[in-house]
Amino acid sequence: MKKAVWLMVFLGLIGFSLALAQPRTVKVGFVSTLSGGGAALGIDVRDGFNLALRHLNNQLGGLPVEVIVADDQQNPDVARQAVDRMLKRDRVDFLTGIIFSNILLAVGDAIFEEKVFYISPNAGPSEYAGEQCNPYFVNVAWQNDNLHEAMGQYVQTRRFENVFLLAPNYPAGRDALTGFKRYFKGRVVAEVYHRLNQLDFSAEIAQIRAARPKAVYAFEPGAMGVNFIKQYAEAGLLREIPLFLPGFSADADVIRAVGRGMVGIYNSSQWTLELNNPINQRFVEDFRKTYNRIPTLYASQGYDTALLLDAAIKAVGGDLSKKDELRKAMLAGFNSTRGPVRFSPNGYPIQNYYLRQVIQQPGGEIVNRQVGTIFTNHRDAYVDRCKLR
Amino acid sequence: MPPSLFIEQVLNGFQFGLMLFLLAAGLTLVLGIMDTINLAHGSLYMIGAYLTATLVGVTGSFWLAVLGAVLGTALIGMLLELSVLRQLYRRDHLSQVLATFALILIINEVVRMIWGSQPLLLSAPEALSGPVEILPGLYYPAFRLVIIGVGLLVALLLFWLVNRTRVGMWLRAGASNREMAQAMGVPIKPLFTLLFGVGAGLCAIAGAFLGPILAVQIGMGESILILAFVVIVIGGIGSIKGALVGALLVGLVDTAGRAFLPLLLSRVASPEVASNLGPALASILIYLLMAVVLFFRPQGLFPART
Numbered sequence: 001m002k003k004a005v006w007l008m009v010f011l012g013l014i015g016f017s018l019a020l021a022q023p024r025t026v027k028v029g030f031v032s033t034l035s036g037g038g039a040a041l042g043i044d045v046r047d048g049f050n051l052a053l054r055h056l057n058n059q060l061g062g063l064p065v066e067v068i069v070a071d072d073q074q075n076p077d078v079a080r081q082a083v084d085r086m087l088k089r090d091r092v093d094f095l096t097g098i099i100f101s102n103i104l105l106a107v108g109d110a111i112f113e114e115k116v117f118y119i120s121p122n123a124g125p126s127e128y129a130g131e132q133c134n135p136y137f138v139n140v141a142w143q144n145d146n147l148h149e150a151m152g153q154y155v156q157t158r159r160f161e162n163v164f165l166l167a168p169n170y171p172a173g174r175d176a177l178t179g180f181k182r183y184f185k186g187r188v189v190a191e192v193y194h195r196l197n198q199l200d201f202s203a204e205i206a207q208i209r210a211a212r213p214k215a216v217y218a219f220e221p222g223a224m225g226v227n228f229i230k231q232y233a234e235a236g237l238l239r240e241i242p243l244f245l246p247g248f249s250a251d252a253d254v255i256r257a258v259g260r261g262m263v264g265i266y267n268s269s270q271w272t273l274e275l276n277n278p279i280n281q282r283f284v285e286d287f288r289k290t291y292n293r294i295p296t297l298y299a300s301q302g303y304d305t306a307l308l309l310d311a312a313i314k315a316v317g318g319d320l321s322k323k324d325e326l327r328k329a330m331l332a333g334f335n336s337t338r339g340p341v342r343f344s345p346n347g348y349p350i351q352n353y354y355l356r357q358v359i360q361q362p363g364g365e366i367v368n369r370q371v372g373t374i375f376t377n378h379r380d381a382y383v384d385r386c387k388l389r
Numbered sequence: 390m391p392p393s394l395f396i397e398q399v400l401n402g403f404q405f406g407l408m409l410f411l412l413a414a415g416l417t418l419v420l421g422i423m424d425t426i427n428l429a430h431g432s433l434y435m436i437g438a439y440l441t442a443t444l445v446g447v448t449g450s451f452w453l454a455v456l457g458a459v460l461g462t463a464l465i466g467m468l469l470e471l472s473v474l475r476q477l478y479r480r481d482h483l484s485q486v487l488a489t490f491a492l493i494l495i496i497n498e499v500v501r502m503i504w505g506s507q508p509l510l511l512s513a514p515e516a517l518s519g520p521v522e523i524l525p526g527l528y529y530p531a532f533r534l535v536i537i538g539v540g541l542l543v544a545l546l547l548f549w550l551v552n553r554t555r556v557g558m559w560l561r562a563g564a565s566n567r568e569m570a571q572a573m574g575v576p577i578k579p580l581f582t583l584l585f586g587v588g589a590g591l592c593a594i595a596g597a598f599l600g601p602i603l604a605v606q607i608g609m610g611e612s613i614l615i616l617a618f619v620v621i622v623i624g625g626i627g628s629i630k631g632a633l634v635g636a637l638l639v640g641l642v643d644t645a646g647r648a649f650l651p652l653l654l655s656r657v658a659s660p661e662v663a664s665n666l667g668p669a670l671a672s673i674l675i676y677l678l679m680a681v682v683l684f685f686r687p688q689g690l691f692p693a694r695t
Contacts (some may be wrong), residue, residue: 199604203644235528236520
C-alpha cells in the first residue's frame with residue numbers, strides 16, 4: 001500500500017515536470033469545405049491560414065500551434081461530427097474554417113455552448129449579427145450582406161433602372177439579396193432563388209433573357225459562379241445585359257476557370273491585391289510564390305484569421321483561460337492585410353469596401369484591379385439589435 | 390409569357406432529359422434483363438467525364454476525347470461485370486445494393502487518388518461556346534443544341550439496336566422472360582457482358598457532354614443516379630421506350646418547375662412566400678410526378694413485362 005502511494009507521488013512528479021517542460025500549445029480546429037464544388041474556397045482559406053502560420057513561425061501569440069484539419073464536404077452532418085470530435089476529444093481552444101453559412105448555423109450553438117471561440121474566416125450569417133449575436137463569435141471577414149450592399153450602392157450610382165437578382169436558396173443567398181436591395185433603390189425585376197449547388201442554369205438564364213432587365217446581379221460562390229458565368233456567356237447574354245457580381249463570384253478561382261469572358265466585370269471586395277500596406281504586400285508576394293497562384297479574398301481572410309488570433313493571444317499574455325479579455329482583445333482590432341480593422345460588439349468588422357474590375361494585363365494575366373472605394377468604415381446593418389457590448 | 394421563353398425552356402428540358410435518357414437506358418436494361426440493381430451506374434458516368442477531361446488535355450480534341458472515353462468506360466464496365474457483378478446475379482437485391490454501394494465508395498476514392506479532390510475543368514469546344522440564332526430573335530447555346538442532337542442520335546441507334554437486330558431481340562426476350570429466353574438458347578453470359586459495356590458507354594457519353602455544363606467532380610454520379618432511377622420507375626423497368634419518355638418527362642417537369650413555378654406562385658402568394666416556397670416545391674416536383682405515375686400505373690408507363 002505504502003509503495004503504491006509513493007509510486008503515485010513519483011508518477012505525479014514526472015507528470016508535473018513534463019507539464020513544466022512543455023509550454024502550453026494552442027489547439028486550433030479547422031473545419032472547412034475541402035472537396036466538391038466549394039473546395040476552391042476552403043482550400044484558399046486553408047492555404048492563407050497556413051501561410052500566416054509560417055510567417056509567424058508556427059506560433060500564435062508566442063504559443064506553439066497545433067492545427068487539426070477536417071473536411072466538411074459541404075455537408076452539415078459531416079461538419080457536426082467533426083466539430084463534436086474537436087470539442088470533446090481534441091479539446092481545441094479555437095475553431096475556424098467554415099465557408100458556408102448553412103454549415104456554420106448547424107454547428108454554431110454546439111461550439112458556443114462549450115465556451116469555445118469560433119473565429120469565422122468566411123461565413124457571416126445575419127442570424128449571428130442581430131438578436132442571436134454571441135460573445136464567442138468573431139468574424140474576420142464581413143457580415144454576409146456587406147459585399148452585396150456595396151454592389152447595390154454601386155449599381156445604384158450607375159443609375160440602372162432595374163435589375164434581375166439571382167442567388168442560391170440558403171441563408172447567405174438570402175442575406176446577399178437583402179443586402180443588395182438595402183442600397184439599390186431601382187426596381188427589382190425578379191428575385192430568383194435556386195437550389196444550392198445547382199450547376200445547370202439554363203432555366204434561370206432563359207428567365208433572364210425573357211425578362212430583359214437593364215442589369216443582372218448574381219451571388220454565385222465557387223463552382224456555381226464558374227458555371228453560371230460560363231453559361232451566361234455561352235447564351236450570348238454577357239454582351240447584351242451587364243452582369244454585376246460580388247467579389248465571391250469574380251475572384252481568381254472563378255477567373256481561372258472562366259477565362260477571358262470575365263474581363264470588364266465589376267465586383268466588390270473588402271480586400272484587394274494592391275492594398276498598400278506591408279502586411280498585404282508580403283501576403284500577396286509570398287502566397288504567389290508558395291502556391292503558384294493569385295490569392296483570392298478567401299485566402300486573405302484565412303491569413304487574417306491567424307493574424308487576429310496571434311494579436312489576441314499576445315494581448316492576454318498567452319493565458320487562454322481569460323475568455324473575457326480574449327474577446328476584448330479581438331474586438332479591439334488588429335493589423336490585417338486590409339490595414340487596421342476593428343469590430344462591432346457583435347463580432348463583425350468595421351471596414352472599407354472597394355470596387356474592383358477584372359482586367360487583362362499586358363502580359364496576358366487576368367486579374368482584379370481596385371478601381372474605387374464604395375464604403376468607408378462601413379458596419380453591418382444588424383449590430384443595433386445585438387445586446388452585447 | 391413570351392413564346393420564346395417557352396421554347397427555350399422546352400429545349401432546356403429536352404437537353405437535360407436526353408442526357409438522363411442515356412443514363413437511364415443502361416440502368417433500365419441491366420435492371421430489367423439481369424434483374425440486378427447496379428448503384429455503381431453513376432460511377433461509370435463519373436469515370437466517363439473524368440476520362441473525357443483527361444483525354445481532352447492529351448489529344449487536344451473534344452471529339453477524340455469523347456470517343457476514347459466511351460471506349461475506355463465501356464471496357465471498365467465490362468471488366469466490372471466480369472469481376473464483380475457476375476457474382477451478384479443469383480443473390481437477392483439487398484446484397485446487390487450493398488455490393489454496388491461499396492463499388493461507389495471504392496471508385497470515388499480511386500478517382501480521388503488519381504485526379505485529386507478538386508473538380509476538373511472541362512470546356513465545350515471553342516467553336517460551340519457561343520449562342521446560335523435558331524428562330525428570329527431566339528438565341529440558344531450551340532453546345533446545348535449539339536447535346537440534343539447527340540441525344541436524339543443515340544436514342545435512334547438504341548431503338549434500332551433493340552428493335553431491329555438479333556442482339557436486340559435477345560435483349561427483349563430476356564427482359565420479358567429471362568428463364569424462357571435462356572431455355573431457348575440465348576447466350577446469356579456474353580450478352581450480359583456486352584450489355585453492361587454498352588450501358589457504360591452510354592454513361593460515358595452523358596458524362597462527356599454534361600461535364601462542360603455541370604462539373605467534373607467526385608460524387609457527380611450519385612445525384613444524377615437518383616434521377617435516373619426516378620426515370621426508369623416512371624417509364625417502366627426494362628423498357629427503352631419507357632426510359633426515353635420518362636427521361637423527357639423528368640427533364641421537362643424539372644425545368645418547368647424551376648422556371649415557371651416561382652412565377653405562378655408569385656401571382657397567388659406574397660413575394661416573400663413565393664421565393665421561399667418556389668425553389669422548395671420545384672425540387673420535389675419530379676418526385677411528385679413519380680408518385681402520381683406510380684399511383685395510376687404501378688408498373689410504370691411502359692412496362693417490359695406484362
